[in-house]
Amino acid sequence: MNAKEYLRQIRKIDTMIANKTAEAEHWKAVAQNICTYSEAERVQSSGNKQKMADAVCRYVSIEQDIDNALSDLILTRKEVIASIEQLETSEYDVLHKVYVQYKDFTEIADIMGKSYSWVTTVHGRALANLQKIIKEREKAEHEYTESKEKEEPQTT
Structure with missing residues (x-):
């Protein structure tokens, strides 16, 4: 996964939660x-109760999906923030403002009292440095998985 995709996970989950x-x-x-109540003449009908039950079931199911997505969002935000905290302060600040606070480069330049080009330069450098962190983590996870596979006894 590249650095931008990694960072954009937060917004994707956030958007999914909003849509759900x-x-x-x-x-x-x-x-x-x-x-189901009517003061008019009663007519035998069916379906109203079933429609209500279906709507309630869908509502409850979506609420459960939202709860799960919120848990994912919390974990993902925590992981992403921990990753970018490893960067130099200005790189961390720019990535946090873009991918966690959803600010654009112009807004960040104004807030930080810097030029637009400074923000884009720091952003590019931060993405490159974050990509190195991600690759190191993936390499460590791969090595850990391989060592665990070697330790497990083979059953055949």
């Missing part, structure tokens, strides 16, 4: 708007 929240609100409204 909108979907959950839709199904909640559907469930609440299905009315």
Whole structure:
């Protein structure tokens, strides 16, 4: 995984949560708007209760998906922030502002009192340094996995 993809995980999960929240609100409204009471002449019908049950089930399912996505978001944010904290202060600050706070380069330049080109230069350097960190971590994980596989007894 390259550094930008790694950093963009936060926004992707955040966007998924926002979309699922909108979907959950839709199904909640559907469930609440299905009315079984009527003062008019009673007519035998079926389906209203089933539609409400279906809407409630979908709502509950989406709420569970949102809870899972929130857990993923918390873990991913924690991991990404820990990774960029290993960088030099200005590199960390720029990456945090772009990928955690969702600020654009112009806004960051204004906040930091620097030029746009300074921000883009630091951003590029930070991505390159983060890529090295990611590769080192992947290499260490690969070596760890290989050593564990060698330790396990072969059963055949």
